[in-house]
Amino acid sequence: MRKRMATPYLIWILLFTLVPLGMVVYYAFTAKEGGFTLQNLTNIPKYAPVFARSIWLALVATALCLVLAFPVAYRIARSTGNRQRTLLLLVMLPMWMNFLLCTRAWMTLLEDTGLINRFLGLIGLGPVHMINTQGAVILGMVYNYLPFMILPLYSVMVKIDRSVIEAARDLGADGIRVIGRIIIPLSMPGIISGITMVFVPSVSTFIISRWLGGSSNLLIGDLIEQQFIGSAYDPYAGSALALVLMVLMLIIMAIMNLFDSEDIEGAMI
Amino acid sequence: MKRIISVFTVVFLLLSSLSLAGCGDSDKIVLKVYNWGGDYISTGEGDTLDTIAEFEKAYPHIKVEYTTFASNEEMYAKLQSGSAQYDVIIPSDYMIARMIEENMVEQLDFSNIPNYADVMEQYKNLPFDPNNIYSVPYIWGTVGIIYDSSVVKDVPTSWDVLWDPQYADQVLMFDNPRDALGIAMKKLGYSQNSTNAYEWQEAAEELKKQKWQAYLMDEILDKMENGEAVMAPYYAGDTLLIQEENPNIAFAMPEEGSNLFVDSMVVQKGSAHKTEAEQFINFMCETRIAKANVEMISYSTPLQSVYDELEPEWKNSKILYPDREALDRCESFVHLPADINALIQSLWLEIKAG
Numbered sequence: 001m002r003k004r005m006a007t008p009y010l011i012w013i014l015l016f017t018l019v020p021l022g023m024v025v026y027y028a029f030t031a032k033e034g035g036f037t038l039q040n041l042t043n044i045p046k047y048a049p050v051f052a053r054s055i056w057l058a059l060v061a062t063a064l065c066l067v068l069a070f071p072v073a074y075r076i077a078r079s080t081g082n083r084q085r086t087l088l089l090l091v092m093l094p095m096w097m098n099f100l101l102c103t104r105a106w107m108t109l110l111e112d113t114g115l116i117n118r119f120l121g122l123i124g125l126g127p128v129h130m131i132n133t134q135g136a137v138i139l140g141m142v143y144n145y146l147p148f149m150i151l152p153l154y155s156v157m158v159k160i161d162r163s164v165i166e167a168a169r170d171l172g173a174d175g176i177r178v179i180g181r182i183i184i185p186l187s188m189p190g191i192i193s194g195i196t197m198v199f200v201p202s203v204s205t206f207i208i209s210r211w212l213g214g215s216s217n218l219l220i221g222d223l224i225e226q227q228f229i230g231s232a233y234d235p236y237a238g239s240a241l242a243l244v245l246m247v248l249m250l251i252i253m254a255i256m257n258l259f260d261s262e263d264i265e266g267a268m269i
Numbered sequence: 270m271k272r273i274i275s276v277f278t279v280v281f282l283l284l285s286s287l288s289l290a291g292c293g294d295s296d297k298i299v300l301k302v303y304n305w306g307g308d309y310i311s312t313g314e315g316d317t318l319d320t321i322a323e324f325e326k327a328y329p330h331i332k333v334e335y336t337t338f339a340s341n342e343e344m345y346a347k348l349q350s351g352s353a354q355y356d357v358i359i360p361s362d363y364m365i366a367r368m369i370e371e372n373m374v375e376q377l378d379f380s381n382i383p384n385y386a387d388v389m390e391q392y393k394n395l396p397f398d399p400n401n402i403y404s405v406p407y408i409w410g411t412v413g414i415i416y417d418s419s420v421v422k423d424v425p426t427s428w429d430v431l432w433d434p435q436y437a438d439q440v441l442m443f444d445n446p447r448d449a450l451g452i453a454m455k456k457l458g459y460s461q462n463s464t465n466a467y468e469w470q471e472a473a474e475e476l477k478k479q480k481w482q483a484y485l486m487d488e489i490l491d492k493m494e495n496g497e498a499v500m501a502p503y504y505a506g507d508t509l510l511i512q513e514e515n516p517n518i519a520f521a522m523p524e525e526g527s528n529l530f531v532d533s534m535v536v537q538k539g540s541a542h543k544t545e546a547e548q549f550i551n552f553m554c555e556t557r558i559a560k561a562n563v564e565m566i567s568y569s570t571p572l573q574s575v576y577d578e579l580e581p582e583w584k585n586s587k588i589l590y591p592d593r594e595a596l597d598r599c600e601s602f603v604h605l606p607a608d609i610n611a612l613i614q615s616l617w618l619e620i621k622a623g
Contacts, residue, residue: 050622132482216483232614
């Protein structure tokens, strides 16, 4: 009986994840005229700069998210009752608004004559050029995906036994040691899943780069979108791109999981 | 692969028919219309005419299912996936040429479309459908330069002005290879339909010479309205909309000529309701219906009777209806050979990924 309870989900994942995935793989190895080909994949190296840029921007955004989220998640995990609920609510608040609307709003905020620059003008600063830069793309990623870093961190940290920290203190560890040797190692599963949940959507986004990057900061997501519903229309090349992106993500995830599976002693910095 | 897709289609159709059963409209013929998104038909908003409701009133046995696409390529991709069957589709010129070439559209029975007689001679037998057997024009327009006249003091006369170094980083460009490279081609004095690879390469080099503020499509409208950029290529008709919000915005048609686009109605191959589709096409060409649509879209009409009835401010607008001589310098896109298309795509990637 218990086994059967997962059946709806298994059917769901089979129909809407595995079958489409199979189609992507099939298309990636199919020529426009039909028949097997490696052409789609051997064309990929010419997109190397786009891959490099996407991965770089996603890494920076992920790192920033981690740095920003860690203290916040810790603070929420250590607070109690109403305060904790309020803080969690605040973290989730931006997620109630549609992601596209938020990104579009950032476009208006960051413009040269946008709200931020108008405000800076009032106090005699700027204008600071922000829109259509890589910085703006990273900002968009961090803004949209920060909750996905905070929440897994929080859910791990909230389970850290307070007495472990007290014991470390009693044995003479200072604040930095407690964070470095107790909290970070014990938060590792949260860190790993947070990194995954921020990195994956960041590396494959296309709307953030179009609206905030002025699309002269082309990312892989843009490239794939162009192949499927954009002007390039070539689902075979698009599938090959998507396949390579998936493989790259898997490799990066596998490397991440190495850190996770090592024992706590080994993961210490 | 096609088989898997059709299995999916069957499953979805079953699901959707289940959910629709009992709605009461089941005895009606469902006519599927696929058009450009973003106010590309009069919907009855405000005091305008709801043209689809009017059609359903005139033909009570037909129910229209109206869906939209954002680009010709998106529409094409949808049809190619084999998962969708529409009756009436309204794509642009070069895409219609491609669809004709790939046998994706039906020949029309013009005896069902008497209003075709109202189409002005210059919008019949267009290059994408030279004998005019597949399509009926819906709307047309031109591309030109929209600019902020409070910054750009001289009226632009040439595409060169987009490359003016003093406006570096303040000019927007179309985010689509055919339009963007096409403008560079016109600047260099070449045809936008050139089949000469060297000319396209030269155009790509030209495009790289300017530092564009951004490559965008519909977002250009917002940015120009808010004064974020000083110049951009855009569709003539939209200028009138922007001017309502920002009176500084002006439009100029470069002397080198430009792109004249025509969006025409076609019937998708395999339509089960071809006659009804033709009735719909005919209805869309009725004067009061077409007038409501053209006033909503604010582009230009190919129908003589509609043009005659337009308000003088529209009719006499040189933006919407340029002189014959200016129009003669414009070109419509045609469907290019596969190798040129591939070249354009790789040049575009080089420009964008650079």
